[in-house]
Structure formats: C-alpha cells, structure tokens
Amino acid sequence: MNNQFERGTVNRLTEKERKAAFRRWTFVAGLGWNYETQQAPSVAFAMSKALRKIYPNDEDYIEAMDNHFKYFNITPQMGNLVLGATLAMEEQDGLKAKDAVQNLKISLMGPLSGVGDSLFWVLWPTIIGGISGYMALQGNPIGAIIWIIVSVALYFVKMALSNLGYSSGTKLITTLGDKINLLTDAASVMGLMVVGTLIATVIKIYVPLTFKAGEVSLSLQTDVIDKIMPALLPVLLTALVYWLLGKKWWTPVKVILLLVVVSLVGAYFGILGIQTA
Amino acid sequence: MLEILQDILIILLAGYMTWDNGSGVQVIGAWPACTGFVMGLITGDWNTSLVIGGTLQLMSLGVTALGGASIPEYGVATIVSIFIATRTGVSTGEAVAVGLPVGMLTLQLDVFVKYVNTFFAHWEQKLLHEKKFSQMQGAYILSVFIWSLKYVIPVTAVVIFGAPLVNLVTKAIPTWFTTGLEVAGNMLPVLGVGLLLHYMPVKKHLSFLIAGFVLTAYLNLPILGVALLGAAAGYIIYRNETEKTKNASYCLVNDMEGDDFDE
Numbered sequence: 001m002n003n004q005f006e007r008g009t010v011n012r013l014t015e016k017e018r019k020a021a022f023r024r025w026t027f028v029a030g031l032g033w034n035y036e037t038q039q040a041p042s043v044a045f046a047m048s049k050a051l052r053k054i055y056p057n058d059e060d061y062i063e064a065m066d067n068h069f070k071y072f073n074i075t076p077q078m079g080n081l082v083l084g085a086t087l088a089m090e091e092q093d094g095l096k097a098k099d100a101v102q103n104l105k106i107s108l109m110g111p112l113s114g115v116g117d118s119l120f121w122v123l124w125p126t127i128i129g130g131i132s133g134y135m136a137l138q139g140n141p142i143g144a145i146i147w148i149i150v151s152v153a154l155y156f157v158k159m160a161l162s163n164l165g166y167s168s169g170t171k172l173i174t175t176l177g178d179k180i181n182l183l184t185d186a187a188s189v190m191g192l193m194v195v196g197t198l199i200a201t202v203i204k205i206y207v208p209l210t211f212k213a214g215e216v217s218l219s220l221q222t223d224v225i226d227k228i229m230p231a232l233l234p235v236l237l238t239a240l241v242y243w244l245l246g247k248k249w250w251t252p253v254k255v256i257l258l259l260v261v262v263s264l265v266g267a268y269f270g271i272l273g274i275q276t277a
Numbered sequence: 278m279l280e281i282l283q284d285i286l287i288i289l290l291a292g293y294m295t296w297d298n299g300s301g302v303q304v305i306g307a308w309p310a311c312t313g314f315v316m317g318l319i320t321g322d323w324n325t326s327l328v329i330g331g332t333l334q335l336m337s338l339g340v341t342a343l344g345g346a347s348i349p350e351y352g353v354a355t356i357v358s359i360f361i362a363t364r365t366g367v368s369t370g371e372a373v374a375v376g377l378p379v380g381m382l383t384l385q386l387d388v389f390v391k392y393v394n395t396f397f398a399h400w401e402q403k404l405l406h407e408k409k410f411s412q413m414q415g416a417y418i419l420s421v422f423i424w425s426l427k428y429v430i431p432v433t434a435v436v437i438f439g440a441p442l443v444n445l446v447t448k449a450i451p452t453w454f455t456t457g458l459e460v461a462g463n464m465l466p467v468l469g470v471g472l473l474l475h476y477m478p479v480k481k482h483l484s485f486l487i488a489g490f491v492l493t494a495y496l497n498l499p500i501l502g503v504a505l506l507g508a509a510a511g512y513i514i515y516r517n518e519t520e521k522t523k524n525a526s527y528c529l530v531n532d533m534e535g536d537d538f539d540e
Contacts, residue, residue: 029301031421034394041398042300045417048410058408069402076301122476125308129338130500132310136331139324144314151304151311158301182522186515188477189485190507195473196489197503202335203470204463230494237464241471253349253381255468260461267457274459 005056010094013053018087021050022162025083026155029076038073046083054090064090067098074109075116080158082108084165118184123191130194130202203234208273221275284436286319287360291432294352295425307352309333316359328369329358333376336462338469350387353428354380357435364440374458375443379431386427394420485510 013021025046032041047068055061074082082105089097089104128150132143209220218224225232244250244258266272290312298307305311313330317323337351358376362369397420404413479486489507492498 026301028417028421031296031299031424032394032398032417033299033391034398035391036395037398041394041401041417041420044401044405045414048414052410061410062405062408065405066402069398069405076303079301118476120303122473126338126473127504129308129310129334131504133331133334133338134500136310136313136327136334138331139327141314141317141323141327144310144327144330147308148305148311148314151306154303182515182518185478185481185518186511189482189511189514190504191473192477192479192482192485193489193492193503193507193510194500195470195477196486196491197493197498197500198335198338198466198470200490200494201500202338202466206460206463231490234467235490237467238470238474241467242474245471245475252468252472253384255471256349256381256465259464259468260458263461263464264454264457267460268453272457272460274456274463 007057007060008094009056009060010091011054011056012091013050013087017050017053018166019159019162021047021087022080022084022159024049025079025162026076026158029079037069037071039079040069040072043072043079043083044068047087050087051090055094060095063095064098067102070102072105072109073113075113075120077120077154077158077161078109078112078116080162081112081165084162084167085169088166088169115181115184119187123184123187126191126198127194130198134201199234199238200231203231203237204275205233205237206273206275207233207271209271283319287316287356287436288429288433290315290319291353291356291428292425294356295428296421298352299424307350307355309337309351309355312352312355313359316356320359320363322359322363325362325369326359329362329372329376330355332369332373332462333358336373336465336469338466338473349377350380350383350428352380353383353431356432357439360432360435361439361443365443367443370459370462371455373462374455375439377462379435383427383431386430390424390427393423397423 025042028042028045030039030042032045033039034041044065048065051064051068052061055064086101086104089101093100128143128147132147135141135143207221207225211218211220229235241255244255245252263272294305294307294312296302297304305315309330309332311330313326313334316330317326320326333351333355337349354373354376356376357379358369358372361367361375362372365372367375397416401413401416401420404410404416474486485507489503492503492506493500
C-alpha cells in the first residue's frame with residue numbers, strides 16, 4: 001500500500017486499537033532509555049501501530065513518528081496520561097496537531113514526573129518497602145505478597161490514566177495537577193512518619209567499647225549513649241548523610257564507599273561492632 | 278539436576294526483571310523484598326531468601342533510579358546474595374557483602390546499555406525513513422534483549438563461577454573484615470533515608486518526621502501502626518488544604534519545599 005492514500009488522510013482508531021497502544025506503552029516504557037533521547041524510542045514503538053492506522057500515508061506517518069522520536073522522559077505511569085492525550089489530539093487533527101503534541105509532551109513531562117516519581121517511586125515503595133522488608137526479615141512473606149498483588153492491580157490504574165488523558169485531552173491535566181499536588185503533599189506526611197520510624201529501627205550502629213574502673217565496668221553503648229536518647233547514633237548519622245547528599249560532590253555511590261571504609265576501620269580497631277542479641 | 282534447573286530459572290528471573298523494572302510493568306520491579314520472595318519460590322529456602330530480601334530492601338529504601346539515573350542494582354544484589362547464601366551456606370551478612378558489590382558493578386553495565394541504546398534509537402529512525410516499518414519495530418525489540426543483558430551477564434557469571442570462588446575467598450578473609458562488612462550493612466540503610474529526606478518536603482513537615490521517630494524509638498510502635506497514624510494525619514491535611522483551595526479564589530500552586538525531583 002505505497003502512498004495510495006492522499007497526504008493528510010486521518011483515520012480514527014477503534015477502542016481496541018487505542019487500548020493496544022496504551023498497553024504497549026505500559027509494557028515497554030523506559031526500555032529504550034538512551035542518553036540522547038531518553039524514552040523516545042519506547043514512545044515511538046508504543047505509538048507505531050496506532051499512528052500507522054491514523055496516518056495511512058507513508059510520508060505523513062514518517063513525519064508523525066519523527067515527532068515522537070524526539071526527547072522524552074517521564075515517570076512511566078504518568079506517561080500513560082500524556083500519551084493518552086496526544087493520541088486524542090492526533091486522531092482529531094492529524095499532523096496539524098504535531099507542534100501541539102510536542103509542546104504538550106515537553107511541558108507536562110516535568111511537573112507530572114515530579115508528582116509521579118514521588119508517588120510511585122518514593123512514597124509508595126518507602127511505605128510498603130519498609131513494611132514488607134521488616135516482615136521479610138522475620139521470614140514472613142505477606143508484605144512482599146501484598147506488594148506484588150497491589151502492583152498487578154496498578155495495571156488497571158495505568159490504563160485508567162491513559163483513558164483519562166485520552167478523554168480529556170489537554171484540558172483536565174492542568175486542573176488535575178493541583179489536586180495531585182495536594183495528594184502528594186498529604187501522602188508525604190505519611191511517608192515522613194515512616195521515615196522517622198526507619199531512622200529509629202533500620203539503621204543500626206553499635207559501639208562495643210567498655211570502660212573499666214576497678215570493679216565497675218561501663219558499657220559505652222548501653223550505659224552512656226542509650227541513656228541520652230534511643231537511636232542517638234543513627235539520628236546523628238542520618239543528619240550527616242543528609243548534609244553530605246546536599247553537596248554536589250557526594251554522590252550516593254561515594255557515600256556508600258565512605259560508610260564501608262568507616263565500618264572496616266571501626267571494626268578493625270574494635271570501635272564498631274555487631275550487637276549480639 | 279535440580280540445581281541446573283534452579284540456575285536456569287534464576288538467570289531467566291534476572292532477564293525478566295530488566296523488563297519488569299525498566300518498563301511500566303513494575304510487578305516485582307527490582308524491589309529486594311519481592312525479588313527475595315520469588316527467589317524463595319525458586320530455591321525453596323524461604324527463610325534465607327526472605328531475610329536477605331528484607332535486609333537489602335531496608336538497605337535500599339529511598340534509593341530509587343529517578344529519571345533514569347544510575348544507582349546500585351539492588352535487585353541483582355538480592356539475586357546474587359540469595360544464590361550465594363543457599364549454595365555455599367555462608368552467613369546472611371557475608372552473602373550480602375558479596376551481592377552488593379556485584380550490584381554496584383552491574384551499574385556500569387546499566388550505563389553501557391544506555392549508551393548502546395543511543396545507536397539503536399538512530400537505527401530505528403533510519404529504518405523509519407527507509408519505510409521499513411516492521412524492521413523498525415524489530416530493531417526496538419532487539420534493543421530490549423540487549424537491555425536485558427545488563428542483569429543476565431552478571432547473574433550468569435555468578436551462577437557459573439560464584440560458589441567455588443566465594444568459598445575460596447571467605448576462607449581467606451580475616452574476621453575483622455567480615456565484621457566490618459556487617460557493620461556497614463547495618464549502617465547502609467541511612468543512605469536511603471538521607472536520599473528520601475531530600476525528595477520529601479522535610480522542612481515543611483519536619484514535625485511528622487520527629488513524631489514517627491518518637492513513636493518507634495521511645496514507644497516501640499511497629500511500623501504499620503506508624504504508617505496508619507501517618508495516613509490519618511495525611512488525611513486531615515488533605516481535607517484542610519482542599520477546603521482552603523475551595524475558599525480561595527485562586528488555585529493553590531505547588532509550594533513544596535525541598536523537592537528537587539529530577540525529570
């Protein structure tokens with residue numbers, strides 16, 4: 001079917017074809033990640049079949065696909081929302097919507113990633129990760145099982161986001177943005193309380209030193225440090241690491257190396273150790 | 278025979294995880310707790326798998342690859358640690374001490390694959406312009422297989438050479454060194470916490486951080502209880518803020534402090 005269609009012919013998608021495009025995105029988002037255009041190859045792959053239907057003319061198709069081969073990067077889940085909207089625009093106006101599609105993608109990927117990253121990649125994994133990590137330490141798989149079940153269920157949320165983007169186009173995303181920001185803020189309160197718990201429980205530092213004065217022996221950890229405040233050393237270490245991470249030079253990997261070196265040196269001199277239960 | 282079957286399943290799991298974690302699927306992702314659960318199914322050693330998964334999960338909390346950033350691959354670290362622990366019988370701490378460096382080395386492969394993908398992106402676009410539309414899709418699918426190599430290569434190497442090597446090395450390592458690694462393992466969760474605090478509006482909601490700490494450190498409340506109280510507090514704040522926006526004639530603009538999300 002070489003160019004038997006005139007340029008500018010625009011077809012509509014059936015609901016099935018539309019859903020297939022959204023499903024494709026859900027299953028590939030981020031796999032084509034490269035340093036130049038980031039997620040663009042994944043967008044192109046996800047949209048390739050749907051756009052072929054929309055643009056039966058080869059030249060039109062190539063132009064539309066080129067548009068999607070441009071730089072794009074977003075939280076995968078939020079990508080559903082944006083690509084739902086762009087698909088609706090292209091279906092309606094064809095290549096006339098090309099620039100609008102590009103502008104929409106570029107202008108939404110920042111704010112939506114901010115919200116999406118904090119909800120899907122920071123808050124949720126922190127809360128469920130803390131809970132299931134703890135349960136797993138005790139040999140209990142329930143937390144992990146709940147996590148997996150909820151993740152499977154999230155598939156429907158992603159598809160719903162696509163449909164939301166499709167049905168509302170550019171309009172709703174802006175109003176939705178404010179609502180989601182409030183939700184993120186409220187959820188971060190929950191997240192911060194969990195982080196407070198984590199500081200007290202997950203980070204463990206033990207100083208095995210003891211002082212002996214005649215008959216009396218004084219354990220530095222249980223008799224001095226713990227008397228001042230429970231989990232004092234973890235709090236101090238958290239403050240230090242938080243401060244270090246605020247500096248440009250201190251990447252997470254460097255912080256890991258620092259902690260490993262400090263631990264090895266501490267263990268060699270007997271300053272740091274493992275608490276025997 | 279059983280071991281070979283397990284080896285194959287473990288390598289397949291590694292390949293699956295690159296797809297799951299790299300796309301929007303996110304069912305087990307590379308989350309250590311979920312990976313530990315699946316590894317438990319494969320190895321049959323529930324307790325070891327879950328304990329190692331839990332350890333690495335808590336260690337990695339908050340360390341997320343936002344915006345395609347490269348971070349240590351905790352999922353690979355989990356697979357490797359559990360494999361080493363179940364095959365050689367070394368302690369959890371020692372197994373993690375082997376797995377974590379492998380996870381950090383995998384990071385280099387992640388960077389490499391993202392470079393390689395650049396060439397694929399150009400190739401796909403070239404095929405598009407040559408009107409080879411189905412080959413364009415094929416090229417993308419090929420790049421996904423290349424992408425999966427970033428986990429498959431290190432895990433395969435460990436599956437083949439890991440156990441005898443670890444047995445050899447653990448005999449030669451002095452005790453202070455293994456103690457040191459365990460001390461580091463206990464401390465490392467601080468990294469995730471530190472990163473989380475940078476993503477979250479910590480200055481705006483510092484009181485809740487303190488509340489969560491006190492509830493656990495002084496009152497020994499379990500984490501689920503704290504999370505529920507947090508949900509209660511979050512609900513109140515959401516209600517209040519929505520009321521405020523309704524009353525105000527303008528829309529509330531995001532004013533979270535300390536949120537420096539990457540795009």
